[in-house]
Amino acid sequence: MTTGTLLAPLRLLLPALIPSWNFFDVIAPAPRVEYALLASPGDTTGVWRAFRPRPEHVSLATLLKRLFWNPRWNQTLFVMSCAERLAEDRNPAHSEAELFKRIAADLVADGALEPQDPTRPWLCFRLVFVSREGEALTEEVMVQPAPRLLKDIAIR
Secondary structure (H helix, E strand, O other), X not given: OOHHHHHHHHHHHHHHHOOOOOOOOOOOOOOEEEEEEEOOOOOOOOOOEEOOOOOOOOOHHHHHHHHHOOXXXXXXXXXXXXXXXXXXXXXXXXXXXXXXXXXXXXXXXXOOOOOOOOOOXXXXXXXXXXXXXXXXXXXXXXXXXXXXXXXXXXXX
């Protein structure tokens, strides 16, 4: 057996044992996902709410439990990944569809609305980037797709 044959498995295993911190292409602000329920596609009276806002306080027991079991956070990371891809215009149709599905599913699961709310049947979301300019925070809406009827969104 040659030395190259013995070193091949070690070369594959080393990146797993000693990770590299060079996995960020660009460090940029992450988009915030906000949603609104609208009476019609052209409605501007909808109240924009943050999608899955982070809690102000997490108890120690909840924090310890989340170290071992936290499927909601994994879904939130997927939502953020979709939002970033949509903002970068990479696979926008898939990312947009997934964001609509996740927001609608959360609204139904949380009991915030019935699947077909007659007063506000349209769901819209937007991606907002927040940046600091001196002492002031500025918000810029980067992406806001056309609203969709809640009844037309396939909720898993």
